[in-house]
Amino acid sequence: xxxxxxxxxxxxxxxxxxxxxxxxxxxxxxxxxxxxxxxxxxxxxxxxxxxxxxxxxxxxxxxxxxxxxxxxxxxxxxxxxxxxxxxxxxxxxxxxxxxxxxxxxxxxxxxxxxxxxxxxxxxxxxxxxxxxxxxxxxxxxxxxxxxxxxxxxxxxxxxxxxxxxxxxxxxxxxxxxxxxxxxxxxxxxxxxxxxxxxxxxxxxxxxxxxxxxxxxxxxxxxxxxxxxxxxxxxxxxxxxxxxxxxxxxxxxxxxxxxxxxxxxxxxxxxxxxxxxxxxxxxxxxxxxxxxxxxxxxxxxxxxxxxxxxxxxxxxxxxxxxxxxxxxxxxxxxxxxxxxxxxxxxxxxxxxxxxxxxxxxxxxxxxxxxxxxxxxxxxxxxxxxxxxxxxxxxxxxxxxxxxxxxxxxxxxxxxxxxxxxxxxxxxxxxxxxxxxxxxxxxxxxxxxxxxxxxxxxxxxxxxxxxxxxxxxxxxxxx
Numbered sequence: 001x002x003x004x005x006x007x008x009x010x011x012x013x014x015x016x017x018x019x020x021x022x023x024x025x026x027x028x029x030x031x032x033x034x035x036x037x038x039x040x041x042x043x044x045x046x047x048x049x050x051x052x053x054x055x056x057x058x059x060x061x062x063x064x065x066x067x068x069x070x071x072x073x074x075x076x077x078x079x080x081x082x083x084x085x086x087x088x089x090x091x092x093x094x095x096x097x098x099x100x101x102x103x104x105x106x107x108x109x110x111x112x113x114x115x116x117x118x119x120x121x122x123x124x125x126x127x128x129x130x131x132x133x134x135x136x137x138x139x140x141x142x143x144x145x146x147x148x149x150x151x152x153x154x155x156x157x158x159x160x161x162x163x164x165x166x167x168x169x170x171x172x173x174x175x176x177x178x179x180x181x182x183x184x185x186x187x188x189x190x191x192x193x194x195x196x197x198x199x200x201x202x203x204x205x206x207x208x209x210x211x212x213x214x215x216x217x218x219x220x221x222x223x224x225x226x227x228x229x230x231x232x233x234x235x236x237x238x239x240x241x242x243x244x245x246x247x248x249x250x251x252x253x254x255x256x257x258x259x260x261x262x263x264x265x266x267x268x269x270x271x272x273x274x275x276x277x278x279x280x281x282x283x284x285x286x287x288x289x290x291x292x293x294x295x296x297x298x299x300x301x302x303x304x305x306x307x308x309x310x311x312x313x314x315x316x317x318x319x320x321x322x323x324x325x326x327x328x329x330x331x332x333x334x335x336x337x338x339x340x341x342x343x344x345x346x347x348x349x350x351x352x353x354x355x356x357x358x359x360x361x362x363x364x365x366x367x368x369x370x371x372x373x374x375x376x377x378x379x380x381x382x383x384x385x386x387x388x389x390x391x392x393x394x395x396x397x398x399x400x401x402x403x404x405x406x407x408x409x410x411x412x413x414x415x416x417x418x419x420x421x422x423x424x425x426x427x428x429x430x431x432x433x434x435x436x437x438x439x440x441x442x443x444x445x446x447x448x449x450x451x452x453x454x455x456x457x458x459x460x461x462x463x464x465x466x467x468x469x470x471x472x473x474x475x476x477x
Contacts, residue, residue, distance in 0.1 A: 003022055003023050004023070004073040004074065004075035004420070004422070005020045005021060005022055005028060005029075005068070005072055005073065005074055005075065006020070006021055006023075006074070006075050006076050006077075006078065006413040006416040006417045006420065006422070007019070007020050007021075007061075007064065007074060007076070007077040007078065007197065007201075007412075007413065007416065008020075008021065008078050008080070008216075008408070008409035008410055008411065008412035008413030008414075008416065009057060009060075009061070009077060009078065009079050009080060009128075009409070009412055010080050010209070010212070010407065010408040010409040010412060011053060011056070011057050011080065011081045011082055011124065011128065012035075012082060012209065012230065012231070012408070013035070013082055013101070013102070013103075013230070013231040013232075014034065014035055014231060014272075015032055015033060015034045015035055015056070015060075016032070016033050016035065016053075016056040016057045016059070016060040017030070017031070017032045017060060017407075017408075017409050018030065018031045018032075018057070018060040018061045018063070018064040018409065019031075019064065019409040019410070019413065020064055020067075020068055020072070020074070020413075021410065021413045021417075021433065023417065023422050023432070023433070024432065024433060025404070025410060025413070025414075025432065025433030025434060025435050026404070027404065027410075028068070028069075029064045029065075029067035029068045030063070030064055030067065031059070031060040031061060031062065031063025031064035031065070031066075031067070032060055032063070033056040033057075033059040033060040033063070034056070035048065035052055035053065035056050036048070036049055036052045037049075038101055038103070039098065043477075044104065044105035044106070045104055045105070045106070046100075046101040046103040046104040047097075047098035047099060047100055047101060047104060048085075048098055048099040048101060049098060050098065051095060052099075053081075053082070053099050053124060053127070053128070054127075054128065054131050057128060057131075057195075058194040058195050061194075061195035061196055061197055062194075062195060062196040064196075065195065065196035065197050066196060074197060074198055074201050075201075075202075075416070075417070075420035075422060076183075076201065076202045076203070076204050076416035076417070076419050076420040077132070077187065077197065077201055077202070077203045077204060077416055078204045078206050078411075078412030078413050078414070078415045078416035078419075079125060079128055079129060079132065079184070079203055079204065079205065079206060079412060080125070080206045080207075080209055080212040080408045080409075080411065080412040081123065081124035081125035081126075081127070081128050081142065081209070082101075082102065082124045082209060083102065083123070083124070083125075083142055083144070083208035083209050083210065084102035084107055084108075084144065084146075084147065084208075085099055085100055085101055085102055085107060085123060085124040086099075086100040086104075086106070086107050086111070086121065086122075086123065086147065087099050087100070087121070087122055087123065087124060087126065087127040088113035088115060088118040088120070088121055089118070089119060089120040089121075089122065089127065089130070089136075090115075090117050090118065090119055090120075091117070091119045091120075093120075093130045093131070093134070093136065095127070096113055096115035096117055096118035096119075097113055097114070097115050097118070099124060099127065102232070103268070103321065105324060107147060108146060108147060108324075110165075110166060110167055110168035111168060112168040112169070119173070120136060120173050120174070120175070121169050121173045121174065122136070122138055122174065122175045123138055123142050123143060123148075124142075125138055125139055125142045125205075125206075126138030126142075126175045129175075129184045129203065129205070130175075131191060132184070132187055132188070132191045132195075132203045133184045133185035133186065133187065133188060133191070133203050134185065134188050134191075135176075135184055135185040136175045136176065137175055137176045137177075137178050137184050137185070137205075138175040138176070138177060138178070138205075139177070139178055139179070139180060139182075139205040139206060139207055140155040140156065140177040140178065140179060140253065141155070141179070141180050141205075141206070141207030141208055141211060141253035141254070141255065141257075142207060142208045142253075143177070144208070144252065144253075147167065148167060148169075148174075149163035149164050149166070149167055149169065149174075152242055152244070152251070152253075153242055155177070155179065155253070155257070155258065156177055157171060157174060157177060178205045179205065179257040180205055180206050180207045180254075180255045180256065180257055180415055180426065181204065181205065181257065181415050181418050181419050181425075181426050182204070182205045182419070183202045183203070183204055183205075183419055184202075184203045184204065184205055185202075185203060186199075186200045186201065186202060186203070187199055187200060187201045187202075187203055202416075202419065202420065204412075204415050204416045204419040204420075205415070206255060206411065206412045206415045207253055207254065207255040207415075208252060208253060209230075209408050210228055210234060210236060210252065210261070210263065211236075211252060211253060211254050211255045211261050211411075212255050212408040212411035212412055212415070213226070213228050213230075213378055213379070213406075213407055213408040213411055214226045214228070214236050214238070214254070214255065214261060214378075214411070215254075215255040215256075215410075215411035215414055215415070215426070215430055215434075216378070216402075216406040216407045216408055216409065216410035216411030216412075216413075216414065216434065217376050217378045217402055217406045217407070217411075217434065218376075218402070218406070218430055218431075218434030218435070218437075219236075219238070219376050220238055220256070220427060220430060221238065221373075222237060222238055222239055222370065223237075223370060223371070223372055223373045224237070224372065224373060224374055224375070224376060225237050225361055225365075225372050225374075225375045225376070226375070226376045226377075226378060227357055227361075227375055227376070227377045227378070227391065228378055228379055229270065229271050229353075229377060229378065229379030229380065229381035229382060229387075230270065230271060230379050231268075231269060231270065231271060231272050232266055232267070232268055232269075232270060233266050233267040233270030233271065233353060233357060234263050234264055234265075234266035234267075234360075235263070235264040235266075235357055235360060235361045235364070235375075236252070236261045236262065236263045236264070237261070237262045237364070237365075237368065237370070237372075238254055238259060238260070238261055238262075239259070239260050239261075239262055239368070240259060240260065241260065242260055243260075243262065246262070246367055247367065248264070248265070248360075248363035248364045248366065248367045249262045249263055249264050249265070249363075249364040249367065249368075250262075250263055251263075255411060255414075255415065255426065256426050256427060257426075262364060262368060264357070264360040264361055264363070264364040265360045265363070265364075266357075266360065267318050267353060267356055267357070268320075268321040268323070269318075269320045269321040270318065270353055271353075271379065271380065271381055272320070273318055273320050273331070273349055273353075274297070274346070274349055274350075274381075276320065277345060277346065277349060278296045278297065278300065281296070281300070281342060285299065285300075297384065300342060300343060300346045301346065301384060301386050302343075303341060303342060303343030303346070304343040304344070304346040304347040304350070304386060305343075305386050306343070307341075307343050307344050307347045309351075309390075309393060309443075309445075309446035309449045309450060310351070310449050310450070310453055311340075311344045311347045311348040311351060312337070312339050312340065312344060313335040313337070314333065314334075314335045314336060314340050314344050314345065314348045315333070315334055315335050315348060315351075315352070315453075315457065315458060315461065316331070316332065316333045316345075316348045316349050316351070316352035317331065317332040317333075317352060317461050317462060317465070318331060318349075318352050318353065318356060319331050319332070326466070327473065327477070328466070328469045328470040328472075328473035328477070329462075329466070329469055330469055332461065332465050333345070333348065334461070347386070347390075350384075350386065350387050350390050351390055351394070351450075353381075354387075354390045354391050354393075354394035354395070354450075355394055355450065355453070355454055355458050358394050358395055358450075358454065359454070359459060361375075361395070372395075372397060373397070373398075374397055374398045374399070374400055374439070375391060375395055375397055375398075375399050375400070376399075376400045376401065376402075376437065377391055377399055377400070377401050378401065378402065378406055378407055379407065382401040382402075383401075385440070388401060388440045389440050389443070391440070392440040392441060392442040392443075393442050393443050393446035393447050393450060394447070394450045395442070396442050396447040396451075397442060398439045398440065398441055398442070399439070399440045399442075400437040400438065400439040400440070401437060401438055402434070402435055402436075402437055403435060403436050403437060403438050404435050406434060406435065410433065410434070410435075411430075413433070414426060414429045414430050414433050414434070415429075417429045417433065
């Protein structure tokens with residue numbers, strides 16, 4: 001008999017990805033479905049339209065299921081949803097209002113649904129768990145203290161009444177909490193029909209999407225930082241201590257129960273900025289790339305690859321989505337001259353991401369009192385050799401990526417494999433399934449350029465631009 005497969009469901013901000021893996025972590029079938037553009041009816045509001053998150057997950061599941069061998073046995077399904085979202089459900093578990101994105105200011109405020117029939121409040125993962133199993137259960141590791149009354153020591157709901165008042169919820173409104181690797185319940189008949197997956201298959205909790213991504217990358221050591229390249233870019237290091245008052249990072253839940261993930265400050269709309277720039281280049285460039293058998297990214301990167309480190313002085317500051325406390329901030333590009341091409345602009349955005357994350361990671365590691373041995377880069381951007389080299393050169397460290405892509409889908413499948421008893425625990429499953437890495441070595445000359453650029457100019461740009469942007473904000477916001 002063939003070995004059983006495990007399914008990893010990874011629902012991100014821009015797409016839902018569902019992958020079936022064998023017990024060695026090799027992908028055997030995949031489905032992907034793009035989410036619709038966010039609905040933004042007014043400033044500070046960002047919601048997923050209609051029931052788009054569930055519809056996208058179900059569609060990606062159907063595509064993955066259709067690509068599986070006819071005799072495939074599915075041992076379990078691991079579920080990873082978008083973090084920092086809020087959902088309000090009716091008594092029957094359907095959405096009382098559209099799912100609130102992590103980019104919505106209300107996600108971090110004491111917001112209570114205005115829908116008169118809203119009975120429950122939960123996360124994206126809690127909502128998807130209910131759609132798949134009919135159970136109102138959620139992973140503790142996707143309920144952060146910034147949004148929910150969680151006890152970060154016990155991984156259970158808090159006993160502090162002030163927290164419930166602060167977040168405008170009652171205990172009766174909240175889902176029952178579970179740990180990563182716990183079984184939520186069997187896939188219902190209705191969900192099986194929607195997803196194409198076998199009815200009764202165990203559905204398994206994971207954690208928040210960044211922690212699940214770190215698990216899929218195999219970065220469980222305490223001297224390795226994972227840089228996660230997504231719509232939100234952040235860097236993470238595992239540890240055992242629940243640091244409660246850090247300044248250069250925040251303490252997140254890991255995908256291994258009762259371990260923690262120290263997460264640096266990050267970049268909002270990080271990889272989205274590259275997509276924005278490619279969209280600006282228009283259909284003609286996209287058609288030329290397609291005619292050459294290349295993606296848009298590959299086409300422009302051929303031009304960016306010959307641009308020297310530092311992009312001939314073109315520097316980008318990534319504030320395409322301003323922080324709530326400084327709404328006047330905008331994205332900045334400065335230093336243009338006649339040498340600069342679209343390849344320069346593209347490389348400058350790559351360098352901005354790497355330089356910004358280097359600054360954040362250095363601050364985090366200094367506060368933790370650690371020195372890194374390497375960085376691991378995950379997400380779609382890790383497929384770019386140029387981007388990997390920029391990271392290695394900027395950090396002055398080996399920069400590695402998973403050869404098979406890794407990521408949150410694999411992390412979710414690792415949790416599923418442990419829950420199904422295919423391995424004795426999540427860490428053992430990660431060791432067996434996370435796979436090999438490819439490493440990029442830093443070029444000392446480029447590292448020196450980035451060090452000079454960072455220390456002399458780059459970190460001071462906002463100090464110069466903030467006053468101008470603050471004065472212009474009342475005119476253009």
